């Protein structure tokens with residue numbers, strides 16, 4: 205295999221990421237077909253004049269994402285699921301009737317605690333106010349008067365183009381600007397997609413067990429009937445999914461919420477095979493995927509099968525939830541239906557903010573902010589994990605080094621609600637996991653806390669862990 209033609213720019217650095225991107229493009233374009241055997245890491249490293257470790261890293265990334273398969277004795281091959289792009293034949297598209305909307309406000313944290321570890325909030329104090337203001341000013345200066353009218357309900361072209369590039373580069377998404385619809389966050393995208401599915405007669409929606417309880421009222425309001433599917437150390441159990449009636453599932457493959465596990469390569473392949481089998485749809489909630497600390501984040505599932513996946517993302521964890529800016533990357537027909545949904549329900553997202561985000565991405569401000577926050581969150585996570593080990597004996601931290609929350613299993617028999625209340629009395633706001641489990645597990649799941657560490661500095665996190673230790677010890681004494 206001598207003609208791979210993987211162009212790399214040595215001056216740009218991140219050679220493994222460049223090589224991985226070259227392989228993805230080759231697989232998607234059909235230049236590399238399923239089953240094709242790839243050169244050994246040693247041979248490819250020699251051909252490309254890079255270190256073997258660089259190729260090994262690229263191969264590992266692509267195996268984790270499901271593009272490649274490695275078997276002992278059989279080398280590394282292009283996975284059968286990773287098929288090339290194809291024009292969307294009409295026969296493959298489902299009907300997607302739109303539904304009128306009714307918004308449900310999310311339940312929220314308190315604000316009045318000395319140590320606010322309520323999950324799901326980024327560090328709001330780190331919002332890049334000056335650089336965002338500069339992006340808004342620049343956009344306003346450049347914006348022609350005509351653009352102050354009603355926008356394209358699917359989003360302004362400049363932002364969709366920037367996002368297509370960004371999501372391809374950072375999330376290995378297969379994103380065409382025409383298939384991106386700007387939404388007011390993941391929540392909005394989720395509500396809209398589920399309403400369409402329900403309108404289409406698909407009320408049964410599979411969700412992970414446990415799952416984000418913030419989304420439950422939205423799914424309920426959209427008319428979905430939930431089928432809970434257990435999550436284990438490899439992510440959602442696809443065999444259990446196949447036993448449900450559902451033909452659509454909401455998943456968090458890059459970093460399961462709340463347990464923090466990553467969907468394994470085998471399960472990724474099985475999930476996509478399931479979707480193809482039942483002619484179904486995967487709704488991929490990519491809520492905090494930019495934040496992986498021990499390695500490159502696994503690329504999104506949408507990049508493997510853009511015909512079967514709607515990718516939902518937003519700037520809520522990367523910048524601030526208050527912006528209410530997000531996106532859906534969908535197959536062509538559902539993307540059209542989402543655009544129509546916006547046209548029929550709210551006439552689109554605020555234009556100035558969309559342009560500001562486009563400018564923020566194109567000038568490198570978004571990447572720079574993410575790099576800074578990755579360093580900070582990683583340090584905060586490490587401190588919290590260490591302090592919990594010191595102050596809270598018997599707890600078990602789940603999940604990979606990623607995101608802005610920890611899922612912490614308490615010693616068996618601990619009264620989770622009593623610990624949450626005792627922590628609150630000591631000034632520490634934490635989430636309990638009980639409400640995130642489905643009816644079958646809510647009394648029997650191991651007691652656990654969900655700790656947001658995004659908003660506290662390192663020393664305050666260490667203090668909070670000590671207070672949590674006290675709360676748990678008090679509860680254990682009764």
Ligand SMILES: Cc1ncc(COP(=O)(O)O)c(C=O)c1O
Nearest residue numbers: 324389390391416461491518520
């Ligand atoms: C797992 C998960 N997905 C999605 C959301 C909603 O995000 P957005 O602000 O993009 O609507 C949240 C919010 O807390 C979340 O925890």
